[in-house]
Amino acid sequence: MGSIFLSVATFLLSCSIFSGFSFSAPVNQEFIYPNFTASNFLFIDSSGVFLASRNESFQAIISQSGQSKNNFYFYVLHVPSNTIIWTANRDAPISESGKLSLTVNGLTIVGDNGTQIWSTPALGSPVTALQLLETGNLVLLDKSNRSLWQSFDYPTDTIVIGQRFPVGKSLSSATSQDDLSTADYRFSLTSVDGLLQWHGLIYWRLSMEPKAYKDVNSPVAYMAMNATGLYLFDGNGEVVVQVSLSQADFRIAKLDYGGHFIVQSFLNGMWSPELEGPDNDCKIPFFCKRLGLCRQTSGSRSSTCSCPPGFRVDTQTNQGCIPSDSHLSLPSACNSTGNGNSSQLNSSTVSYMSLGASIDYFANSFLDPSAYSINLTACRDLCTENCSCSGLFYDSSSSYCYLLNDQLGSFMSNTGGQNDRLGYIKALAVSLPDDNSLDNQRKQIPLVALVLLPFTGFTLLVMLLVLSFLWWRRRGKLPKTSVVKLGSLKSSLSEDELEALSIPGLPVRFDYEEIEAATNNFSEQIGAGGFGAVYKGALPNKTLVAVKKITNLGVQGKKEFCTEIATIGNIHHVNLVRLKGFCVQGRQKLLVYEYMNRGSLDRILFGNGPVLEWQERVDIAVGVARGLAYLHSGCDNKIIHCDVKPENILLHSQFQVKISDFGLSKLLTPEQSSHFTTMRGTRGYLAPEWLTSSAITDKTDVYSYGMVLLEIVRGRKNCLLRTGSSSLENGSSSGGQPSSSSSGIGAVYFPLFALEMHEQGRYLELADPRLEGRVTSEEVEKLVRVALCCVQEEPTLRPSMVNVVSMLEGGMPLGEPRVESLNFLRFYGRRFVESSTIQGQNTGAEYMLDPQSNASETGTATASNPFFSYMSSQQVSGPR
Structure with a gap:
């Protein structure tokens, strides 16, 4: 009860x-x-x-x-x-x-x-x-x-449709599926991009996603999703970056506990993945825990974890790998006073364990180097004297030093592609025996040994240092006239040269004598341009290089020159030619580039060698577009190339495409820049705004790219006067009537012909006739429509290069060029035909003509008229 x-x-x-x-x-x-x-x-x-x-x-x-x-x-x-x-x-x-x-x-x-x-x-x-x-x-x-x-x-780790995610906010990963507490991965939104970070280190950007493309360059204010995609908006609600996705009523963007940023939609009771970054587990910072080595299984997403050579699994903590040698230990982090393990360094010997070849770190692609133009020894010294430093990577080709501070994550096996970075982990040796023990050992050692052993060791050490010095000097990795160590320069250079060469970001500096030897006294010229000639060379380590000997810069100080070189040298992209080093010595200024063994696109596309197949042309078009997109929106500072043309598109083995000469217009002095504005481009590729003194923007490069794309389609120059028998070259359409683009004898202004065929839907007639039967109308249509969108007269109507990449790769629908913005091609074409008719009657030969000339519309053309003068791309453009 x-x-x-x-x-x-x-x-x-x-x-x-x-x-x-x-x-x-x-x-x-x-x-x-x-x-x-x-x-x-x-x-x-x-x-x-x-x-x-x-x-x-x-x-x-x-x-x-x-x-x-x-x-x-x-x-x-x-x-x-x-x-x-x-x-x-x-x-x-x-x-x-x-x-x-x-x-x-x-x-x-x-x-x-x-x-x-x-x-x-x-x-x-x-x-x-x-x-x-x-x-x-x-x-x-x-x-x-x-x-x-x-x-x-x-927000915690997820956002949904209709939710605004503003700049300054971040998503934090959970510890596990059951433990929702905050872990170490973050997704943050900045004014330019969405970033994945681990302990402050970036390991992925939203702009890396192939589906993402940029509409405008406004600062980002917030991110949001709707039924059709994920978007970054500016403060006015305009789309800055968009990721187009399939239609869905419910979708989430989530930072999962494994460190992936995932966008997925829920349909018919199932989740459908739409975006995941990174796409490789080995790029996740802690996927294999501390010092673990991640290897991706070939042909699949699965990855395996192990320890690098010289390391073993830490069985006590199960949190990664530790040195296999029990006499070595990993240093502890800095203490609250900032001195960290400096006391340990007084009683222990610091050593560096090599990670071996083909091993990289997730953060190296996103970090700025900690020091520039130093040798490996100086890089190690920087790490030794920094209590926060846990290891380092040294790039032997650029002499860049990357310090790994505080927390160490996983490493990844880089079996594919070239990697000049070598990693080293900082380790501490066990404490030495105490003094009494040393005294007892000395008593047991004969007196002659006490005398000879130190002398012998000293002699060997001196010999080793001398040989190392000679070896490094021979390879060109140790500057003869300056040594950078711990942020200070000990140099025999003049004060002006010292100031110039201390600029952060400079690539490897070569002595003039080293380049002279590498090029065999500049004996093999492989190109020439407005800035000077280009020579083939070989460094002491047998690496082939292309050396650009700059002769036409006018008066420009070493500091200004080095500042621009530092900017160019810090730009790295798979579709951009890499600047490996430079020389500024006295009046000599040289640039050292990687060597592209297949030459420039114009020689392959317009030469008499094997014809480029269609897929090869598409791959080249996409590669060039990616490179320009990176220059326009992927760099810290936007770079406008100003001279996009086949001569500045270089090819390597397997037709790997790289753009050259980007940023070289920066090397012009202000006087040269004002006097030779139109010389920053090449006739036939110049956008209309060059001729009207309008503002030059990244859309200027888009126009030039469109012209190059048309030449890739046809396999001939756009402006061609030729006596031939083909219907196109004789100026008649398939119906037997002369085309308005080609009514002159043997005259064809191809961009106008492409516009006319687009209006009639007859794309296959635009393809290189040497590809007959090996390309479809739909394939040609894609490239032609993209090209015509790019060459529209109004710059604002041209797509960004990011959007061009997306259209070529199928990430967004093809644009529809506006005919009214392409009518200027009819004027260009008429002038070309009129002038080429007279020129053809005079010589009957093949010519390159320029409808962008300043000749009068009604003028009587003569051979002396400027309209007919042919200025070569080498004379007009920068070096290549």
Whole structure:
């Protein structure tokens, strides 16, 4: 009887404490009101649901996560997919009796001992209701139904459709599927990109995603998703970057506990992945834990983990790898005073364990070097004297030093491609024996040994240093006239040269004598341009290079020259020719580039060698577009090439395409720049704005690219006067009537002919006739439509190079060129035909003519008229 009375009393007491709350079943309502209190313990069915959106797509719940038994969270759940989209107390879970309270001051979570675990911030007005919207947004409302606080402003690891993710906010990964506490991976939004980071180190950018393309260059204000994709918007709501996705009613962007940024849609009861970055597990910073080595299985996404040579699994902590040699240990981190392990360095010997070849670190592609133009010894010294340094990578080709500070993550096997970076891990030797022990050992060593051994060791050390010096000097890796160590220059250079060569970011500096020897006294010239000649050379390590001997720069100081070289030397992309070094000595200025063994595109495309197949042309077109897109939007500072043409497109083995001469217009002095503005481009590829003194933007390069693309399609120069028998070259269309583009004898202005064939849908007639039967109309149409979009007269109508890449790769629909913005081609074509007719009658030979000449429309053309003068691309453009 007493027990029954006690149960009833307990029941009544509970009801009085939690008045207004029904615990017999989950509360599925859209609103709750102040003086509401709940805990998971109060729910008889243990569901923990106390609030639901209008259509019950979302629920607010106090419950466990996954298989967790004791950790309870207050979170919002997407019911159809059973996915948590927001968590309040992720870093402070409560027990089943922890309480959530809603008062006029906001929401509060209290633990078992009455300690406040989490709460909403101070609000400007009293709360009248808590509502869960059908978007998944949890909102506190005032008496006027205005929002006082919303969960969308405090994202955890997930955002959903309709949620704004502003610059400055970040998503934080969970520790595991069951443990929702904050872990080490972050997704942050900056004014230019979305970044994945680990301990502050970048390991992926949203702009790296092939589906992402840039519309404008405005600063980003926020990220959001809708039913058609993911977008970065500026402050005016204009799209800056877009990732087009398939139609979906519900989609999330989530930073998972493994460090991947994933966008996926939910359809027919299943998740459909749409974007994942990085696409390689080995690029995840801690995938194989500390110092682990990640290898991706060939032909699959799966990866395996092991330890690098000289390391073994740390069985005590199971958190990665440690040195196999028990006499070596990894240094501890800096202490709070900043001295860190400096005391350890006084009693221990620092050594560096090599990681071996073909091993790289995830952050190297995103980090700026810690030091430039130094040798390996100086790089090691930098690490030794820095208590935060845990290891280093040294790039032997550029003499760049990358320090790995504090936390070390996983390494990745880089079996494919060339990698000049070698990694070293900082290790500490065990303490030396004490003094008494050393004295006892000395007593046992004969006197003659005590004399001879140090002398012999000293002699060997001196010989080793001399040989090392000669070897490094022979390879050109150790500058003869300056040594950079710990941020200071010890040099025999003049003060002006010292100031110039101390500019951060400079590539390897060669002595003039070294380049003279590498090129065999400049004996093999392989090209020439407006800035000077280009010579083939070979460095002491047998690396082939192309040396550009600059002779036409005018007066320009060493510091200004080196500043621009530092900018160019820091640009690295697979489709850009790499600047390997430079020389500035006296009046001599030379640039050392990687050597491209197949030469320039014009020689292959227009020469008499084997014809380029269609897919090879497409690959070249895409490669050039990617390189220009990187110059325009992937660099820290936008670079406009100003001279895009086949002569500046170089090819390597397997037709790997690289753009040359980017940024060289920076080397012009202000006087040269003002006097030779049009010499920054080549006739036939110059955009109309060059001729009207309009602003020169990245869209100028887009125009030149479009002209090059048309030449890739046809396999001939766009402006060609030729006596031939083909219908195109004789100026007649397939119907037998002369084309307006080619009414002159043997005259063809191909861009206009391409426009006419586009209007008639006869794309196959534009393809290189040597490819007959090996290309389809649809394939030609894609390149022609992209090219015509690029050469529109109005720059704002031209697509960005990022969009060009996306169109060529199928990531976005092909653009539709506006005919009214291409009518200027008819004027160009008429002038070309009129002039070429007279020129053809005079000589009957093949000529390159330029409709962009300043000749009069009605003038009587003569051989002396400037309209007919042919200025070669070598004379007009920069070096190549």
